[in-house]
Amino acid sequence: MIQVLTSKDNKHIKFAASLKEKKYRETSKMFLAETKKTLEMAILSNAVYEVFTTEYLDIPDDIPQFLVDEKLLAKLSSNVNPDGVVFIAKMQSKEVNGPHKILYLDEITDPGNMGTLIRTALAFSYDLVVASEKSVSFYNEKVVNSSKGAIFAIPVKIGKLSDYKGTHQIIVSNLSKKSTPLDEIEYKENFVLVLGNESRGISQEVRKLADLEVIIPISNIDSLNVSVAGGILMNKIH
Amino acid sequence: MIQVLTSKDNKHIKFAASLKEKKYRETSKMFLAETKKTLEMAILSNAVYEVFTTEYLDIPDDIPQFLVDEKLLAKLSSNVNPDGVVFIAKMQSKEVNGPHKILYLDEITDPGNMGTLIRTALAFSYDLVVASEKSVSFYNEKVVNSSKGAIFAIPVKIGKLSDYKGTHQIIVSNLSKKSTPLDEIEYKENFVLVLGNESRGISQEVRKLADLEVIIPISNIDSLNVSVAGGILMNKIH
Numbered sequence A, B: 001m002i003q004v005l006t007s008k009d010n011k012h013i014k015f016a017a018s019l020k021e022k023k024y025r026e027t028s029k030m031f032l033a034e035t036k037k038t039l040e041m042a043i044l045s046n047a048v049y050e051v052f053t054t055e056y057l058d059i060p061d062d063i064p065q066f067l068v069d070e071k072l073l074a075k076l077s078s079n080v081n082p083d084g085v086v087f088i089a090k091m092q093s094k095e096v097n098g099p100h101k102i103l104y105l106d107e108i109t110d111p112g113n114m115g116t117l118i119r120t121a122l123a124f125s126y127d128l129v130v131a132s133e134k135s136v137s138f139y140n141e142k143v144v145n146s147s148k149g150a151i152f153a154i155p156v157k158i159g160k161l162s163d164y165k166g167t168h169q170i171i172v173s174n175l176s177k178k179s180t181p182l183d184e185i186e187y188k189e190n191f192v193l194v195l196g197n198e199s200r201g202i203s204q205e206v207r208k209l210a211d212l213e214v215i216i217p218i219s220n221i222d223s224l225n226v227s228v229a230g231g232i233l234m235n236k237i238h
Helices: A011-018 A022-028 A036-044 A070-076 A111-123 A141-146 A204-209 A226-236 B011-018 B022-028 B036-044 B070-076 B111-123 B141-146 B204-209 B226-236
Strands: A002-004 A030-034 A048-053 A065-067 A085-090 A101-105 A128-131 A156-158 A169-173 A191-195 A212-215 B002-004 B030-034 B048-053 B065-067 B085-090 B101-105 B128-131 B156-158 B169-173 B191-195 B212-215
Touching: A011 A048, A011 A070, A011 A085, A022 A030, A030 A036, A030 A141, A036 A048, A036 A085, A048 A070, A101 A111, A111 A128, A111 A141, A111 A226, A111 B226, A169 A204, A169 A226, A191 A226, A226 B111, A226 B226, B011 B048, B011 B070, B011 B085, B022 B030, B030 B036, B030 B141, B036 B048, B036 B085, B048 B070, B101 B111, B111 B128, B111 B141, B111 B226, B169 B204, B169 B226, B191 B226
Parallel strands: A002 A065, A048 A065, A101 A128, A101 A191, A128 A156, A169 A191, A169 A212, B002 B065, B048 B065, B101 B128, B101 B191, B128 B156, B169 B191, B169 B212
Antiparallel strands: A030 A085, A048 A085, B030 B085, B048 B085
């Protein structure tokens, strides 16, 4: 279905724009995403609801496609360099049977970090990303953008770390001198890798659940950016 | 020297605010930085010119300290969560004798990536960070903020990759199937690790200079974020 839209008051545009607010994302279970590349990944996951584009796209016929001008598209885009495509995606709740490799994000608050960590987890074939309730929303536009489409390809959910205690080895990244250097750790088939808040690091509550604490040996500065640390850890532990 | 400032028209405030623009940074060779932690690192490098703070700081007497209210400070801050300290820093041109470990950034355009890569290079004890002319400025406020003070502790400069050909092994991160997987590479004592543009990757010009092309083996997605890739590479190559 292809249709030209010219008014910002059109109901499709208004609905799409409403998804910039968390409350409307939560009630509708839909969210905004953009770029052609991300759209390709969303189509593969059957996650596309409606597409807004400045030029006709060769995508499956059953996906509604609305042709709009750049000004109208800009109302929906949060991208600095938009490439002419914004779309509404459906949140997915894939059940993951016995996930082996889990990334757990404990109060990650920066959307760029959250998106980058989801992208990296997909790249290292993790089965699932779980975030604590206080983390930034998976469906925040900046999270979606910086995940580069990974949000459509790896299951994500909100959950408690304690749910994995016993079934999975809980490996916590912690900048303590008592932690094991990354090159010396031994990890099991079923594990949860835990990363903590950008400023505060790992909470006491999370530390109590740790089966293993790991540290990346560095010099001259207190810590690495959490996305960088996550990348180094996932490159080794996967 | 401690002084209370209340007017936004004061010459110190006006000069500091002017440093938000690149042209004024370049003529004065000064730039803005913020947070207490970054100030500590800048003091260690004798790089502090003037400090603006909402409360008295216990810093060396010879550093001018201006007490301002939050509103005035906000005029200078680019931080989402300011902690009450903004300062003017002097650009430094440390000569590095025979640098062994160099990170070369070829057209890195995102300030967050640039700052994070500088921070990571310091953490893995690199001697020098060199950026191509088309890269984002080292002294952009977002670069300075995301370097977390590393900009004061590791020498940085604009330069050409070709200057290192012959004296250093040029190791280029390239997503080509012909590249050597990271775990299999051998690197020399003197090397330059090269990272390319966020979207376009490595240019043909840079590829011609490569002594070794390296790839991080990943699945499911085309690429990693450049800061994450840089972290994984520097963790191995340093």
